[in-house]
Amino acid sequence: MPRERLGSRLGFILLSAGCAIGVGNVWKFPWMVGQYGGGAFVVCYVLFLLILGLPIMTMEFAIGRASQKSPVRAYQALEKPGSKWHIHGYLAMIGNYLLMMFYTTVCGWMLYYFYLTVSGRFVGATSEQVQAAFPEMLGKPVVMTICMVAVVIVGFMINSFGLQGGLERVTKVMMIILLAIMVILAINSILTEGSGEGLRFYLIPDLGRMQECGIANVIVAAMNQAFFTLSLGIGAMAIFGSYIGKGRALLGEAVNVAILDTFVAFTAGLIIFPACFAFGVAPDSGPNLIFVTLPNIFNHMALGRLWGSLFFVFMAFAAFSTVLAVFENIMSCCMDLTGWSRKKTAAINIVLMILLSLPCVLGFNVWSGFQPFGAGSNVLDLEDFLVSNIWLPLGSLVYLLFCTSRCGWGWKNFKEEANEGGGLKVKDNIRFYVSYILPIIVLIIFALGIKDKFF
Numbered sequence: 001m002p003r004e005r006l007g008s009r010l011g012f013i014l015l016s017a018g019c020a021i022g023v024g025n026v027w028k029f030p031w032m033v034g035q036y037g038g039g040a041f042v043v044c045y046v047l048f049l050l051i052l053g054l055p056i057m058t059m060e061f062a063i064g065r066a067s068q069k070s071p072v073r074a075y076q077a078l079e080k081p082g083s084k085w086h087i088h089g090y091l092a093m094i095g096n097y098l099l100m101m102f103y104t105t106v107c108g109w110m111l112y113y114f115y116l117t118v119s120g121r122f123v124g125a126t127s128e129q130v131q132a133a134f135p136e137m138l139g140k141p142v143v144m145t146i147c148m149v150a151v152v153i154v155g156f157m158i159n160s161f162g163l164q165g166g167l168e169r170v171t172k173v174m175m176i177i178l179l180a181i182m183v184i185l186a187i188n189s190i191l192t193e194g195s196g197e198g199l200r201f202y203l204i205p206d207l208g209r210m211q212e213c214g215i216a217n218v219i220v221a222a223m224n225q226a227f228f229t230l231s232l233g234i235g236a237m238a239i240f241g242s243y244i245g246k247g248r249a250l251l252g253e254a255v256n257v258a259i260l261d262t263f264v265a266f267t268a269g270l271i272i273f274p275a276c277f278a279f280g281v282a283p284d285s286g287p288n289l290i291f292v293t294l295p296n297i298f299n300h301m302a303l304g305r306l307w308g309s310l311f312f313v314f315m316a317f318a319a320f321s322t323v324l325a326v327f328e329n330i331m332s333c334c335m336d337l338t339g340w341s342r343k344k345t346a347a348i349n350i351v352l353m354i355l356l357s358l359p360c361v362l363g364f365n366v367w368s369g370f371q372p373f374g375a376g377s378n379v380l381d382l383e384d385f386l387v388s389n390i391w392l393p394l395g396s397l398v399y400l401l402f403c404t405s406r407c408g409w410g411w412k413n414f415k416e417e418a419n420e421g422g423g424l425k426v427k428d429n430i431r432f433y434v435s436y437i438l439p440i441i442v443l444i445i446f447a448l449g450i451k452d453k454f455f
Contacts, residue, residue, distance in 0.1 A: 003068050004163040006243045011168040013253065014175045016061075016240045017260035019325030020230045021178075023106055025265040026318045027290050030272045032225055034283035036218045037209035038201040042269070044222030049230075049258055052223065052441065055434045056232045056396050057254040058426065059403040062417040064241025065250065066409075070332035071096075071235025074242070075402070078409045085408060088398045093333040095234035095391035096326050100353060102360040102383040103326070104155075107319035108147030112137055113291065114312035122295050123305055130299065134291040138364040145361050151320070152353045155327045160346035163243060167328050171321060178317040179264070181310050186270040188307060189278075198277030202269050220448055227445055228388055229261060231322070233395025239329045252423030264318065271311070275301075290315070327353075359383075373453065389449035397442045404435040411435070 006012045033041050067077035072093045075086035116122060122130055137143060158166045189195060210218050231237070237257075241250070275297045276283045283289075298308035327349070334345045363370060363379025372382040402408035411431055419425045 004243060005245070006168055006240070007164045008168075009244075009248065011164075011172060012240055012244050013256050013260065015168060015171050015325060016237060016253075016257045017264075018171050018175055018321030019236050019240070020257060020261040020322075021175075021264045021318050022103070022231070022322035023110075023315075023319050024225070024229045025261065026268040026315055029225060029229070029265040030269050031284075031289040032221055033202065033269055033273070034276075034289065035213070036221050037206065037213045038273075038283075039203055039205035040207065040210040041218050041222050042202070042266070043205050044219055045226050045265075046262060048223045048226035049262060052227050052438070053230045053232065053258055054251070054254050055430070055438060056399060057230055057237050057257065058251045058418055059399050059414060060232060060235065060237035061241035061250040061254060062403065062414055063399065063409070064235075064238035065244060065246070066413070066417040068242050070242065070336045071238050071329065072333040073336045074235070074238055078413070079402075080407070083407065085398070085402055088395065088402075089235075091391070092233075092235040092238075092395055093330070095387060095395060096236065096329050096333070097353075097356060098383060098391060099231075099234065099387045100323065100326055100330070101356045102380045102387075103319070103323060104148045104151045104353065104357045105144065105360045105380065107151045107316065107323055108144060109137070109291075110312060110316040110319050111150065112143065112147050113295075114309060114316055117295070117298070117305065117308040117312050120305060122299055122308065125299065127296050130295045131292050133295070141362055141365045144364070145358070148357050148361055149354055151323060152357065153350055155320070155323045156331075156346040156350045156353070158324060159327050159331055160343050162342060163328075167324055171324055174317050174321060178314055178321070181314040181317075182264065182267045182271065185307065185311055185314065186267050189271045189274045192274060192278040192301070194278035195274030196277075198274035198283070199270075201277065201283060202273040223441075224445060224448070227396075227442075228392060229265065230258070231326075231392070233392040233397075233399065234329075234387075235395075236326055236329055239332055240325075242332075246420045248421040249423040249425050250418045250421075251426050255424060385449075385453055389446070389453060393442050393446040393449065397439055397446075400434065400439050400442065404431070 006015070063074050063078065064071075067074035069077050072089040075089050079085040116133065121133070158170050160166065190199065272289065272294065273283055276293065279297050279300050281293050281297060294311065295308060298304035298311070301307055330349060331342065331345045334340060334349065335342070338345075340348070359367070359379045360383060367379065370379060371377045372379075373385070403414040404411050415426050415428070
């Protein structure tokens with residue numbers, strides 16, 4: 001059966017960006033900027049995105065395009081006979097399932113908060129009532145399960161209609177609406193009276209604030225965020241490489257995806273920080289920023305219910321774009337392994353994904369006694385740790401070594417594939433950096449993630 005193809009270059013860029021754009025951009029990025037001193041963190045983040053994210057993303061695209069296979073089969077098409085690189089293909093597939101085991105729940109939260117906002121539940125509520133809404137939701141296993149099941153069923157059903165007819169068509173529309181809503185919300189926030197201080201905090205690097213947070217802490221946090229925002233290491237990008245032609249060189253396409261990803265994260269900050277300062281709210285309120293701080297801010301705004309509803313639509317779209325992209329990866333791996341049709345693969349994975357996602361939902365209520373990392377931790381923390389701190393960095397390291405070492409696919413083969421077509425080319429002068437320095441940086445990120453969790 002011939003491999004499916006994306007209908008357009010725009011579809012490829014929006015799909016790849018949709019995979020990268022998620023709660024990491026619109027939830028985690030703003031509260032990390034808030035906690036790590038504002039503008040200086042943003043500068044470090046962009047720098048690390050360029051030196052960490054772009055080379056590895058280009059490699060994933062190249063492996064996908066050269067092999068014309070899903071991540072689970074890609075190595076077998078490219079590795080030397082008798083080598084064992086393909087073992088990582090199976091681990092990458094497991095990583096996609098692991099990611100979705102908690103991501104479907106988080107996407108469900110966004111849907112539920114959209115429902116709360118649009119139905120007027122926060123209108124006239126005190127800040128204590130707004131604060132209580134999030135733990136209240138976490139304590140309702142039935143509500144959380146319904147939201148999660150809706151995400152799983154809709155996601156796999158869209159993908160069951162085919163690459164162009166389902167995934168590409170829906171993602172294009174969703175991403176364009178997402179970008180439009182973001183721009184509208186950002187303009188509204190910037191024009192709010194008293195927003196200037198928030199813009200200064202966000203856009204102007206302040207060495208004094210950076211020193212207060214600890215310069216090393218800011219650099220490490222920015223490095224982590226830049227690395228994890230692109231979902232590299234589990235083949236999430238390789239799959240879209242396998243669906244495109246040879247018309248464009250892959251480094252340029254990686255740059256386009258990174259620009260779109262950064263634009264969304266950056267615009268999320270333009271929405272949040274001017275509003276925080278305009279209404280006298282601390283910007284460093286951490287993970288609560290989205291679910292507690294912002295609903296309180298919308299309550300004090302003119303047309304707050306409208307802005308709040310638009311914000312949570314945008315949040316839901318950002319999360320769902322990642323869900324669709326990773327579901328496509330899961331389906332492609334399953335089809336490559338079993339030869340099943342799209343419809344059958346989607347049907348089986350709907351049941352499997354619901355069952356796999358239930359521990360995360362129940363970890364906040366029925367199984368709240370299970371605390372893998374001590375008091376206050378839960379199933380989501382364990383699943384997130386496995387993906388973010390083990391699967392992504394070690395998977396990225398495997399992709400790096402495969403593309404640069406003679407035992408793997410090798411630099412020459414990688415460069416030829418990456419440079420085929422028009423656009424920005426990979427040059428030999430970065431070979432030493434990606435072969436020897438970048439793997440060390442990835443290992444440092446891995447080691448710091450383990451240290452932070454256990455020591």
